[in-house]
Amino acid sequence: MRQLHVFDRPSRFVAGTVGQPGDRAFYLQAVDGARVVSVALEKQQVEVLADRLEQLLDDIVERTGTALPADETDTEALDQPIDEEFRVAAMGLAWDGDTGLVVIEAQAPVDEPEVAEETLLEDVEDGPDALRVLIEPTTARAFVERARRLVSAGRPPCPLCGQPLTPSGHVCARLNGYRRGVSLNP
Structure with a gap:
């Protein structure tokens, strides 16, 4: 049975690392109250997510004519303990026009790639475990800024x-x- 971790406007959603440059482990972490979910991913996945998220936000600004400034960028370390739920194999990104929220989903690996495509951003009972986060566009902008600094802080x-x-x-x-x-x- 699929384990779907859903965070609707979490108090915190960030990319972060553990370790020294050259030996860092990268994580996405969603926090809401005492609930903390961390998923591991590669540095390149953080970079691609930041690029695509920025592109999505720029498209929204272009279509709506509304400026989307960033919230104050979170510079704190990841919340402890960092218990890896799974390693990210696939990611999805969407705009929910009804709620005005950005939807980000990170999925665990599956044996059959077509299963990942069918379940990404879908509410189904069977499929890979996933972390789904719904955030305000200003929070998404702050996520992009932090992710860019994180990626460039390497060797x-x-x-x-x-x-x-x-x-x-x-x-x-x-x-x-x-x-x-x-x-x-x-």
């Missing part, structure tokens, strides 16, 4: 290949595997 990229640098350098594909000793300290 700097190699100027040649774009892969993340470590303090001791890295094996750069553009240099045919020779170790490139690049200092992270300016």
Whole structure:
């Protein structure tokens, strides 16, 4: 049976990390009172979610002519304890015009990809576990700002290949595997 965690206007919805750059675990976390749900995902998924969410908000502004400024951006650490409910395999994003809310859903992996497509953003009994969050557009704007800072706070990229640098350098594909000793300290 599917476990669907639904948060309608939670007190907090953020992307966050645990660990040091290069060894960080990324999470989406929804909080409402004592209820805390955290799901793990990849850095690239956070970046894509922020991009698509920003695009959705810009489309809403264009269609309605209404400015959607960001709420004050949440800079606090993730709420404890961080108990991973599942690792995100698929995400969905929608605008609910009736309520004026952004709907974000993150789903657990499934064996059959067509099942994920059929159940994403749907209220069905069978399917993968999911976290569904309904938030105000201003909260969504603040989520985007925090996610962008989170993604950019990682290790700097190699100027040649774009892969993340470590303090001791890295094996750069553009240099045919020779170790490139690049200092992270300016």
